[in-house]
Amino acid sequence: MTGYxxxxxxxxxxxxxxxRIVGGAYPPGAPLFSEQLEREFDVSKTVVREALKVLAAKGLVESRQxxxxxxxPREAWNLLDGDVLRWQGREPPNFMFLENLAEVRGIVEPAAARLAAGRRTDDDLEELESALAAMAAARQDPDAMxxxxLRFHRALLxxxxxxxxxxxxxxxxxxxQVRDRFVHHSEYGSDPMPSHRALLDAIRxxxxxxxxxxxxxLLAQAAADLAEVREHADRSATAPKRATSRRTQTARTAPSTT
Incomplete structure (x- = not known):
């Protein structure tokens, strides 16, 4: 999904x-001024107007008299829009949304796998095998992985x-895409090959x-991998605060030298 x-x-x-909107830079109800956007992005009024139309179609903004x-507000967004989905995977990641997507996968993919086992063609098996081979070849390349x-799971559907x-x-x-970007680029994810190979064998x-x-x-392991990445991310985010707190406490309890 390349988006815009x-x-x-x-x-x-x-x-x-x-x-910016999906990332929370603007709170619900915040106004957007066309003149300010024109200056900030150095674009014409027409460009800003057309851009706002696109964002309105995605449920992110609206015009009010x-x-x-x-x-x-978030509940008005078109959460199934490809761009809105993709924007939620930017830094910092929205882990709650990733967990919601994981629940959807848990509903959809087991059913798809059961159907695939009874309906797959030779071409389907060939594409699944090819995607699995691409995964094996990409072990040292997170982006390629x-x-x-993604190719494997598309082929499954x-x-x-x-x-x-x-x-x-x-x-x-x-x-x-979002989950893999964090897991495969970290040192904490498990090897995805055995579970994917087992799935292909069952379908075959x-x-x-x-x-x-x-x-x-497979999905349970994926959830565990993401949870581990999130735990380490949370630790990294709070570590400086803890260090600062310790330094502050030391300063407060140290004897005065004056």
Whole structure:
């Protein structure tokens, strides 16, 4: 999901404003002034107007009489929009949203795996095998691993041969892309190959029950990996504060030299 990056001035304004809104830089109800945005981004009134239209279509902003354009509350956002999903994966990560996406994966992917075990074609198996090989080749390249993992899970949905399930890719891909970026770029994630290989084997054998259970185990490990990454991120974020606190306490209790 490349979003609006690289789509000219209008796209750049959409991208930067979207990241800011989703990231919480603007609180709900905060006004956006076109003249200020024109100066900040050094763009024309037309560019700003078109960018705000795009953001409004995603549920992020709305125009109100006498108040102009304002930020809408989170519950009004189109959370299934590909860009809104992607923007929530920017720094700092929204771990609560990632956990919500993990729950959706837990509902969708086991069902998709069971269907795939009964419906997969030779072409489906070939694509799953190719994606798995790409994952194996990308062990030392986190970015390539993310791409290969996304490819595998897209192939899994497609192997179910249900066009509605295939459209769930936009949601699952967003969660996977963000989750993988943190896990595969860290030193705490587990080896994803055994669980993915086991899933492919179950689908190849046509064992729907085993395929579903295998996905559930895969997702449980993915959740554990993300939790570990989050724990270390939380520790890193609080460590300076603790150090400062200790220094402050020492300063308070140290005997005066004056």
């Amino acid at each position: 990056q690289g789509r000219g001035l209008h796209g750049q304004v959409v991208e930067q404003m979207g990241v 006498k108040r102009g354009t304002v930020i809408r 993310v791409d290969a993992d 497609d192997a179910a041969h249900n066009e509605v399930l295939s459209r769930m890719e936009v949601v699952l891909a967003a969660g996977l 054998e046509g064992d729907a029950g085993l395929a579903g259970v295998t996905v559930e185990a």
